[in-house]
Amino acid sequence: MQAMDIEKVNSMDFGEFVDVFGNVIERCPLIAAAVWSQRPFSNLEDLEKHFFAFIDALPQSGQEGILRCHPDLAGRELQRGTLTAESQREQRSAGLTSLGADERLRLAELNAQYRARFGFPFVLAALLSDPAAVRRELARRLHRPPAQELRTALGEVKKIGHLRLADLLGAHSAGL
Numbered sequence: 802m803q804a805m806d807i808e809k810v811n812s813m814d815f816g817e818f819v820d821v822f823g824n825v826i827e828r829c830p831l832i833a834a835a836v837w838s839q840r841p842f843s844n845l846e847d848l849e850k851h852f853f854a855f856i857d858a859l860p861q862s863g864q865e866g867i868l869r870c871h872p873d874l875a876g877r878e879l880q881r882g883t884l885t886a887e888s889q890r891e892q893r894s895a896g897l898t899s900l901g902a903d904e905r906l907r908l909a910e911l912n913a914q915y916r917a918r919f920g921f922p923f924v925l926a927a928l929l930s931d932p933a934a935v936r937r938e939l940a941r942r943l944h945r946p947p948a949q950e951l952r953t954a955l956g957e958v959k960k961i962g963h964l965r966l967a968d969l970l971g972a973h974s975a976g977l
């Protein structure tokens with residue numbers, strides 16, 4: 802995908818907008834569909850604000866639903882090759898596509914414990930991470946109070962969305 806400017810974004814019809822931005826929030830094209838109604842956007846930051854405001858306005862069940870749309874890190878979907886293109890790229894960047902069997906098993910156990918405790922999968926912005934950091938964060942967050950953990954996990958969803966938007970618009974995340 803070529804970098805694009807905000808005028809191009811504002812000129813998109815509904816179908817094109819959802820094609821391009823439908824996976825800014827993993828497997829939640831409904832959010833892009835809702836954000837489209839709020840154009841025009843003044844810049845990338847403004848566009849991003851609308852995605853995040855939609856998430857913040859949801860009831861807790863909806864926020865948990867967003868988390869549940871995320872594939873596990875180094876999980877079954879990675880093994881089967883059924884990840885979205887974005888998730889695949891992020892997990893590869895974190896070195897999660899080339900784990901040894903032991904490490905994969907260890908992460909799968911921690912992911913299962915996390916899911917059993919909170920009722921949603923462990924979510925972390927993997928793009929700038931690595932296997933040791935993923936394991937450390939997972940072990941640390943596993944013991945936190947549920948309300949605090951929900952907030953942290955949604956913060957990670959926003960980080961992922963921020964990086965995906967920056968990639969689509971050709972901006973470097975530091976400059977946002």
Ligand SMILES: NC(=O)N[C@H]1NC(=O)NC1=O
Nearest residue numbers: 874888891924925926927
């Ligand atoms: N579970 C989870 O965090 N999944 C994700 N994280 C990320 O960076 N991309 C994902 O799909």
